[in-house]
Amino acid sequence: MPLLQIRNLTHWFGGLRAVHDFNLDLEEGELVGLIGPNGAGKTTVFNLVTGAYRPTAGEIWLNGDNLVGLRPHQITAKGIGRTFQTIRLWNELTVLDNIRIAHASRIKYGIADSILHGQRYRKEEKEIKEQAMELLTVFGMEQYAHELAKNLPYGAQRRVEIARALATEPRVLLLDEPAAGMNPGEIGELLDLIQQIRQDFGLTIWIIEHQMRVIMNICERIKVIDFGETIAEGTPQEIQNNPKVIEAYLGEEAF
Amino acid sequence: MRKLYLPLLILLLFVIIIGGSWLGIINDYWQLVLLFIGINIILTVSLNLINGYMGEFSCGHAGFMAVGAYVSGILTVWLFAEDKVFGPPVLPVAWAIPLFPLALIVGAIAASLVGLLVAIPSFRTRGDYLAIITLAVNYIVKSAIENMEVIGGPRGFVGMKRVMNNMADVFDAPWLLIWTFIAMIAAVLIIRNFMASTLGKGVEAIREDEVAAELMSVNTRRIKVIAFMLSCGLAGLAGGLFAHWPGGYINPGTFTILKSTEIMVMVYLGGMGSISGSIISAIGFTLLLEILRPLGVFKWVVIPLLLVVMMLVRPTGILGNRELTDVFPKLRAFFGYEEESYALASD
Numbered sequence: 001m002p003l004l005q006i007r008n009l010t011h012w013f014g015g016l017r018a019v020h021d022f023n024l025d026l027e028e029g030e031l032v033g034l035i036g037p038n039g040a041g042k043t044t045v046f047n048l049v050t051g052a053y054r055p056t057a058g059e060i061w062l063n064g065d066n067l068v069g070l071r072p073h074q075i076t077a078k079g080i081g082r083t084f085q086t087i088r089l090w091n092e093l094t095v096l097d098n099i100r101i102a103h104a105s106r107i108k109y110g111i112a113d114s115i116l117h118g119q120r121y122r123k124e125e126k127e128i129k130e131q132a133m134e135l136l137t138v139f140g141m142e143q144y145a146h147e148l149a150k151n152l153p154y155g156a157q158r159r160v161e162i163a164r165a166l167a168t169e170p171r172v173l174l175l176d177e178p179a180a181g182m183n184p185g186e187i188g189e190l191l192d193l194i195q196q197i198r199q200d201f202g203l204t205i206w207i208i209e210h211q212m213r214v215i216m217n218i219c220e221r222i223k224v225i226d227f228g229e230t231i232a233e234g235t236p237q238e239i240q241n242n243p244k245v246i247e248a249y250l251g252e253e254a255f
Numbered sequence: 256m257r258k259l260y261l262p263l264l265i266l267l268l269f270v271i272i273i274g275g276s277w278l279g280i281i282n283d284y285w286q287l288v289l290l291f292i293g294i295n296i297i298l299t300v301s302l303n304l305i306n307g308y309m310g311e312f313s314c315g316h317a318g319f320m321a322v323g324a325y326v327s328g329i330l331t332v333w334l335f336a337e338d339k340v341f342g343p344p345v346l347p348v349a350w351a352i353p354l355f356p357l358a359l360i361v362g363a364i365a366a367s368l369v370g371l372l373v374a375i376p377s378f379r380t381r382g383d384y385l386a387i388i389t390l391a392v393n394y395i396v397k398s399a400i401e402n403m404e405v406i407g408g409p410r411g412f413v414g415m416k417r418v419m420n421n422m423a424d425v426f427d428a429p430w431l432l433i434w435t436f437i438a439m440i441a442a443v444l445i446i447r448n449f450m451a452s453t454l455g456k457g458v459e460a461i462r463e464d465e466v467a468a469e470l471m472s473v474n475t476r477r478i479k480v481i482a483f484m485l486s487c488g489l490a491g492l493a494g495g496l497f498a499h500w501p502g503g504y505i506n507p508g509t510f511t512i513l514k515s516t517e518i519m520v521m522v523y524l525g526g527m528g529s530i531s532g533s534i535i536s537a538i539g540f541t542l543l544l545e546i547l548r549p550l551g552v553f554k555w556v557v558i559p560l561l562l563v564v565m566m567l568v569r570p571t572g573i574l575g576n577r578e579l580t581d582v583f584p585k586l587r588a589f590f591g592y593e594e595e596s597y598a599l600a601s602d
Contacts, residue, residue: 050470051470052466052469052470071469071474071476072469072470073469073470073471073472073473073475076470076471076472077472084467088464088467089464090463090464091463092459092462092463092576093456093459093460097459100453100456101453101456101457101459101460101468101471101473102471102472103453103472104453104457105472105474107453107454109454111481114448114449114452114454114455115444115445115448115449115452116448117448117451121452125452125453128453165471167471168471168472
C-alpha cells in the first residue's frame with residue numbers, strides 16, 4: 001500500500017478552482033517532484049495535504065489514516081513535515097528554539113510540570129535539547145544554535161527550515177521550492193543534503209521546484225500541473241519531451 | 256553553590272521589607288508603595304505573557320483584575336468578618352491566617368475562567384479585533400459589578416479592612432505585604448519557567464508566525480488557552496491582593512480602561528517579552544506616580560508625555576525582548592543563572 005494516497009483532491013477559492021481532481025500515490029522511500037508554471041496550484045496542494053486549507057472534496061490517506069478534517073498540528077504529528085516557499089522561521093527566536101518547538105507534539109509533561117519543572121520535565125527537556133543539537137550537528141549548524149534565526153545567512157536559514165521540518169519526525173517530507181533564491185553552488189549543496197537526509201532519516205520526499213537542475217537530478221517521478229489540472233506524469237525524461245508540458249511552460253506559440 | 260545567590264538575595268529582600276514593616280521602620284506610606292509595586296509587578300509580568308510573548312493585543316487586563324478582587328474580597332469578608340450583608344463570620348477568625356492565600360487562589364481561578372472566554376475568540380481573531388473584544392470584556396465586567404447591588408454596585412464593596420484587622424488581632428504581622436511578596440515571586444517564577452519550557456516556547460512561535468507554528472506541530476489553540484488562563488489568573492491574583500489594601504474598599508471605577516492602560520504602559524515601558532524589563536518598569540512607574548503626586552492631575556500630562564518620548568527614543572522599551580542577564584552577561588555568571596539550554600553545550 002502506498003504511504004501517502006491522494007484521491008480526487010479538489011479545492012475552490014470562492015469561484016476559482018485552484019486544484020481539480022488531483023491524485024497521487026507516494027510509495028515509501030520515493031522522491032517525487034511536483035512542477036508547474038506560477039499559479040498552477042502546487043503550493044495549494046501542499047497546503048491541502050498539511051491541513052492549512054481544508055479541501056472542498058477528495059481524500060488524503062497517510063498509512064491508512066484519513067487526514068482530511070484534522071488540524072495541521074495533528075497532521076504533522078502523524079508524520080508529514082514541510083518547509084515553506086518563502087522562509088517562515090520564527091525570526092526572533094534562536095535556531096535551537098526553532099528546532100525545539102518543532103518537538104511540541106511529543107511533549108508528554110503537562111502544564112503544571114512546565115511551570116514547576118519537575119523530574120519528568122527535566123528528563124524530557126534534556127532529551128528534546130539533545131535531539132535538537134544532534135539534528136543541528138547533522139546539518140553542520142551547531143555553531144549557530146544560539147543565534148537568532150533572522151541573523152543567519154539565507155542559505156543557512158533554508159537549512160534550518162529543513163532541520164525544523166525533520167524535528168517533527170516526518171515520514172513524508174514536503175519541500176516547497178527549497179532551491180528558490182540559491183546560487184548554483186548552494187543548489188549543489190542542497191542536492192547533496194536532500195540525498196543525505198533521505199537516506200539517514202528513511203524519508204519519502206515530495207518536492208516542488210522550479211530549478212530544472214534540481215528536479216531532473218533527483219526526482220524519480222514528476223507530476224506536472226497547470227491551472228489546478230494534472231497535465232503530465234512520468235520520469236524526468238518523459239516530462240522533458242512532453243508537448244503539453246512545453247506548452248504550459250512556454251506557451252502555444254513555441255510549437 | 257552560586258545558584259543560591261538569587262534565592263538568598265530574594266530572601267534578604269523579604270526579610271528587609273517584612274521585618275522593616277513589622278518593626279515600623281518602614282512607615283505606612285512606604286508599605287503602601289511597596290504593596291502597589293508588588294501588585295503592579297504581577298500585573299505587568301502577566302500581561303506581558305499575552306501582549307509581549309504572544310504578540311496579541313489584550314487591553315482589558317483590569318477587568319480580570321476586578322474579577323479576582325471581587326471574588327476573593329467577598330470570600331474573605333463572608334468567611335472571616337462581620338458584615339451587613341453576609342452576617343457574622345462563617346469560620347473562626349483565626350482561620351483567616353492560613354486560609355487567606357486560598358481565597359486569593361479562588362479569585363485567581365475565577366479570573367482565569369473569564370480568561371477562557373476571551374481565549375475562544377482569539378482562535379479566530381487577532382490584532383485589532385482581539386483588542387476590541389478584550390476592551391468589551393473589561394466593560395462587561397465593570398458594568399456587571401456596577402449593577403449588582405448586593406456587592407455595593409457602583410459605590411463599591413467594603414469590609415476587607417475588618418478581615419485584615421481580624422488577622423492582625425490574632426497575630427500581628429504585615430500579612431498583606433507578606434502574601435504580596437510571595438505572590439509576586441510566584442508570578443515571576445510561573446512566567447519565567449513556563450516561557451523556558453518547550454511547551455511555553457510555543458507562545459513565542461505564535462507571535463512570530465502562527466501558521467508556521469501550527470504546521471510545525473504546535474497546538475496553537477491549546478497554547479492560547481493556557482496563555483490566556485495563566486495571564487488572567489495572575490491578574491486575578493493581583494486583584495485579590497489589591498482588594499485587601501489598607502484603603503479597605505474596592506469599586507468598579509478602579510477597574511476601568513484607564514487601569515488597563517496603566518498596565519499596558521508598564522509592559523511597553525519595560526519591553527515586550529522581557530520579565531526583568533517588566534519588573535523594572537513596574538517598580539519605576541509606581542515610584543514615578545508617587546514622585547509626581549504633588550503635580551496632581553498634571554501627572555497625567557507628564558506620564559503620557561514620557562511614554563511618547565520613550566516610544567520615539569527607544570520604541571522597544573527599556574529591555575525589548577531581552578532580559579537583564581542578556582544585557583549584563585556577568586550577572587548570569589554571578590547568579591549561576593546558567594539557563595538549562597546552555598548546559599548542553601558543555602556536556
